[in-house]
Amino acid sequence: MARSPCCEKVGLKKGPWTPEEDQKLLAYIEEHGHGSWRALPAKAGLQRCGKSCRLRWTNYLRPDIKRGKFSLQEEQTIIQFHALLGNRWSAIATHLPKRTDNEIKNYWNTHLKKRLTKMGIDPVTHKPKGDTLSLVDGQSKNAANLSHITQWESARLEAEARLVRESKLRANSVQHQLGTLASAELLNKAAATPAPPLCLDVLKAWQGLWSNPLRKGGVITGIGGDLESPTSTLTTYETALPIPTIGIGENLSTCEGGNVKKEGEEDWKNFENLTHFPEYKERMENSMTLITSLNDMTFSMEGHWTPESMRTGNGHVPVFNFMEGFSDHLLANSNNPNSSDSDGHSDNAGGSGSHGDYEENKNYWNDILNLVNSSPSDSPLF
DNA sequence: AAGACTCACAACCGCCACTCC
DNA sequence: CGGAGTGGCGGTTGTGAGTCT
Numbered sequence: 171m172a173r174s175p176c177c178e179k180v181g182l183k184k185g186p187w188t189p190e191e192d193q194k195l196l197a198y199i200e201e202h203g204h205g206s207w208r209a210l211p212a213k214a215g216l217q218r219c220g221k222s223c224r225l226r227w228t229n230y231l232r233p234d235i236k237r238g239k240f241s242l243q244e245e246q247t248i249i250q251f252h253a254l255l256g257n258r259w260s261a262i263a264t265h266l267p268k269r270t271d272n273e274i275k276n277y278w279n280t281h282l283k284k285r286l287t288k289m290g291i292d293p294v295t296h297k298p299k300g301d302t303l304s305l306v307d308g309q310s311k312n313a314a315n316l317s318h319i320t321q322w323e324s325a326r327l328e329a330e331a332r333l334v335r336e337s338k339l340r341a342n343s344v345q346h347q348l349g350t351l352a353s354a355e356l357l358n359k360a361a362a363t364p365a366p367p368l369c370l371d372v373l374k375a376w377q378g379l380w381s382n383p384l385r386k387g388g389v390i391t392g393i394g395g396d397l398e399s400p401t402s403t404l405t406t407y408e409t410a411l412p413i414p415t416i417g418i419g420e421n422l423s424t425c426e427g428g429n430v431k432k433e434g435e436e437d438w439k440n441f442e443n444l445t446h447f448p449e450y451k452e453r454m455e456n457s458m459t460l461i462t463s464l465n466d467m468t469f470s471m472e473g474h475w476t477p478e479s480m481r482t483g484n485g486h487v488p489v490f491n492f493m494e495g496f497s498d499h500l501l502a503n504s505n506n507p508n509s510s511d512s513d514g515h516s517d518n519a520g521g522s523g524s525h526g527d528y529e530e531n532k533n534y535w536n537d538i539l540n541l542v543n544s545s546p547s548d549s550p551l552f
Numbered sequence: 553a554a555g556a557c558t559c560a561c562a563a564c565c566g567c568c569a570c571t572c573c
Numbered sequence: 574c575g576g577a578g579t580g581g582c583g584g585t586t587g588t589g590a591g592t593c594t
Binding site for chain 1 (some may be wrong): 559560561562563564565
């Protein structure tokens, strides 16, 4: 479709804004509101296109934006939400009060991306570099699209909804299975056996959905299911997800600058607040228990999650593998500003990830869940 | 001291989705 | 229903400041 440009290109000023222009724009918007951005420049006496005015306002002049150095917590929030959302800067920005998407994007590109790279972590996949996957067919980027945490997040959400729907039918069953899964012995058995062990209906749902978040309804087939290649887009799942709008965050603490707890166990207490939806709460507890169990199983199950299975999306998705190393590095570095690139050097530069600090892995996992759960209910995430 | 280089950030561009007519 | 207008988003570029040689 042929489109007219948003504004006449001829005669319009480009480049950096002058204080005078800022003042004009500010004064006009304060008095009249921005109204139509297209019409604004003429009314405000600016030789700029409306788009430029809008950008200047939203990224710089708006009174409710914070400027200056990002705090450590903000950095952590960005990294963790980037792991969840990818380059969806506007969505990430909603979790960082007073920060603009442009600012976050710039900060990511100029600071955080480099820092992760130095730490030996692929900033695209959030996986340790040198990961087997990265070495196969040079498809790490494609794999990133396939396996991005976006899918993980959508899977989480859809699994939650599914859990609610199924709760009445399967409450007893799940309760029994959870008890079974809690057994370390069976966990080991599960790890040693490719065939789905006990209680894997939810587990499979998790894995399968994570691999194919766009599947709507129906029974989760999990391993071996018909998994298309999801192409890393939240736009799609946002509209497809049958998530009840109960807004977990409404009853939980707000993000508050990305405050991240480090005590994993405490995170479960948040679900105590879901008093209006006891079944939902119960299911969330169950699923979270499973997640923790899965997390613990990560290393022993690695052998079954091959790069091939990753690419083909056959259900064996190393959901937790990517956390390995990343969480360790991230937490170690984020808790130690001196090791960040603020001094230009990372102590962990070039590392390929530590080998199995379960607790930190769990903490990282909880951090992300905590962030998600504490997100505003009107977040575009949901 | 000056040119080359790097870095950080503001701003631009093109595309897309939504809304209105 | 389809086209036009508009705003929003993410990728990319431009530019100025700082650092290095």
